[in-house]
Amino acid sequence: xxxxxxxxxxxxxxxxxxxxxxxxxxxxxxxxxxxxxxxxxxxxxxxxxxxxxxxxxxxxxxxxxxxxxxxxxxxxxxxxxxxxxxxxxxxxxxxxxxxxxxxxxxxxxxxxxxxxxxxxxxxxxxxxxxxxxxxxxxxxxxxxxxxxxxxxxxxxxxxxxxxxxxxxxxxxxxxxxxxxxxxxxxxxxxxxxxxxxxxxxxxxxxxxxxxxxxxxxxxxxxxxxxxxxxxxxxxxxxxxxxxxxxxxxxxxxxxxxxxxxxxxxxxxxxxxxxxxxxx
Amino acid sequence: xxxxxxxxxxxxxxxxxxxxxxxxxxxxxxxxxxxxxxxxxxxxxxxxxxxxxxxxxxxxxxxxxxxxxxxxxxxxxxxxxxxxxxxxxxxxxxxxxxxxxxxxxxxxxxxxxxxxxxxxxxxxxxxxxxxxxxxxxxxxxxxxxxxxxxxxxxxxxxxxxxxxxxxxxxxxxxxxxxxxxxxxxxxxxxxxxxxxxxxxxxxxxxxxxxxxxxxxxxxxxxxxxxxxxxxxxxxxxxxxxxxxxxxxxxxxxxxxxxx
Numbered sequence: 001x002x003x004x005x006x007x008x009x010x011x012x013x014x015x016x017x018x019x020x021x022x023x024x025x026x027x028x029x030x031x032x033x034x035x036x037x038x039x040x041x042x043x044x045x046x047x048x049x050x051x052x053x054x055x056x057x058x059x060x061x062x063x064x065x066x067x068x069x070x071x072x073x074x075x076x077x078x079x080x081x082x083x084x085x086x087x088x089x090x091x092x093x094x095x096x097x098x099x100x101x102x103x104x105x106x107x108x109x110x111x112x113x114x115x116x117x118x119x120x121x122x123x124x125x126x127x128x129x130x131x132x133x134x135x136x137x138x139x140x141x142x143x144x145x146x147x148x149x150x151x152x153x154x155x156x157x158x159x160x161x162x163x164x165x166x167x168x169x170x171x172x173x174x175x176x177x178x179x180x181x182x183x184x185x186x187x188x189x190x191x192x193x194x195x196x197x198x199x200x201x202x203x204x205x206x207x208x209x210x211x212x213x214x215x216x217x218x219x220x221x222x223x224x225x226x227x228x229x230x231x232x233x234x235x236x237x238x239x240x241x242x243x244x245x246x247x248x249x250x251x252x253x254x255x256x257x258x259x260x261x262x263x264x265x266x267x268x269x270x271x272x273x274x275x276x277x278x279x
Numbered sequence: 280x281x282x283x284x285x286x287x288x289x290x291x292x293x294x295x296x297x298x299x300x301x302x303x304x305x306x307x308x309x310x311x312x313x314x315x316x317x318x319x320x321x322x323x324x325x326x327x328x329x330x331x332x333x334x335x336x337x338x339x340x341x342x343x344x345x346x347x348x349x350x351x352x353x354x355x356x357x358x359x360x361x362x363x364x365x366x367x368x369x370x371x372x373x374x375x376x377x378x379x380x381x382x383x384x385x386x387x388x389x390x391x392x393x394x395x396x397x398x399x400x401x402x403x404x405x406x407x408x409x410x411x412x413x414x415x416x417x418x419x420x421x422x423x424x425x426x427x428x429x430x431x432x433x434x435x436x437x438x439x440x441x442x443x444x445x446x447x448x449x450x451x452x453x454x455x456x457x458x459x460x461x462x463x464x465x466x467x468x469x470x471x472x473x474x475x476x477x478x479x480x481x482x483x484x485x486x487x488x489x490x491x492x493x494x495x496x497x498x499x500x501x502x503x504x505x506x507x508x509x510x511x512x513x514x515x516x517x518x519x520x521x522x523x524x525x526x527x528x529x530x531x532x533x534x535x536x537x538x
Contacts, residue, residue: 085410087406087409087410111412111414112412114409114410114411114412115412117410119407119410119411121403121406121407122403123402123403125402125403125404125406125407126404127399127404127407127408128399128402128404138408138411138413139411139412139413142411142413142414142418143411143412143413185407188411192411192412
């Protein structure tokens with residue numbers, strides 16, 4: 001017989017069950033999103049004239065993952081990330097970002113994709129005729145087409161606060177030190193809330209203390225904004241701090257992959273060369 | 280070891296022409312697509328126009344003085360000293376003013392645009408703009424080319440007036456010619472067909488200066504040395520274009536106005 005009302009015990013048990021289902025679904029979604037591949041590269045090739053710079057690049061970057069790419073100069077690290085944002089056109093292979101083939105994208109689609117990808121250049125690449133504030137406002141007004149000055153100011157201040165550079169908001173890039181320029185560049189990169197950030201040698205040319213600060217900043221940005229990153233560096237300390245996974249590149253292809261600790265124990269001579277001075 | 284392929288000079292030259300044509304169409308497409316960068320355009324007009332005014336003014340003034348001093352002995356020997364204002368006005372407004380002012384602008388503006396965009400390329404600022412999803416052509420190229428296209432004719436008109444005034448001062452000091460007599464003769468000798476073709480060709484001079492400066496800067500190589508090369512090459516190419524455009528303009532003007 002069915003009662004005309006539901007007992008409090010029944011309601012309590014039912015509520016508990018519902019909560020459990022919600023929790024499980026959230027956990028599954030989080031696990032699923034962590035497994036989601038945001039960049040998938042298969043057999044990527046790129047040549048300049050007769051020189052094959054990228055021979056066979058295979059890489060998968062998952063959501064919220066930090067990959068560090070190590071390799072000697074001229075092995076094709078920067079070329080790889082320039083292909084990802086479409087600054088260079090690949091000669092062969094497949095390069096998919098968020099499931100879409102970059103080589104087949106129209107100009108409009110590529111522009112939309114670039115909004116989701118942040119790129120930090122080695123020099124910071126700040127527009128030197130503009131102040132730090134104007135540098136940060138540029139992508140907001142030109143790319144996101146924001147009109148409200150209050151919102152723009154709020155986002156500029158928030159981004160500069162994240163990198164600890166709020167006091168330099170009205171300075172010109174020429175008045176900033178190397179480390180400050182990189183931090184300003186990073187602020188300009190994160191201001192549009194990208195889902196992926198590509199770092200091209202973020203600590204090169206900096207003293208060890210500033211390098212460590214930048215490396216910590218990369219890690220904190222990943223945690224705060226849940227970004228996925230590819231970090232190209234020669235700085236082993238940066239790799240140790242920021243990497244979830246390390247890839248070693250040599251002569252246009254990846255020759256080793258693993259965690260910092262795992263690669264530290266590797267017998268491969270090229271890998272050993274990178275880790276030999278690490279205690 | 281792979282053999283290095285040497286690309287013949289003529290092929291590279293043709294490739295360069297192709298790149299310039301492509302750049303030209305990209306410029307036109309970007310004028311009409313997307314938003315126009317008014318604030319940057321106004322800033323460029325100020326940088327290009329106002330900041331070049333002093334140089335153009337001084338040069339034009341000296342040219343006016345020098346032309347009178349050079350022409351005077353010859354015309355006096357023919358007993359045609361009264362023709363001096365007319366000779367100066369016609370030669371200055373039709374030919375000498377526009378060409379010399381355009382050459383000065385090529386030296387100042389094309390080189391500065393070439394060097395600025397070249398250094399932006401070297402320091403990866405152009406790449407940064409592109410990967411951020413912004414359009415560097417719209418922000419940097421369209422604004423600069425349109426600013427030169429508008430400001431060079433204005434500078435040319437101002438230069439003409441200052442040059443004629445310089446001529447008056449020289450003539451006044453040598454022959455005691457009055458202000459009203461000089462300018463009455465100048466205005467009487469200038470026809471619409473003298474001013475209009477000259478003004479129209481300065482629009483093309485302005486376009487050539489902006490276009491060449493932007494093209495050279497945008498296509499410079501990545502290296503500090505390339506900035507100098509871009510600036511130098513912008514001046515040389517823009518100057519050459521000015522003479523080519525002038526030669527074509529003279530032919531067209533002769534056919535239309537001075538049959």
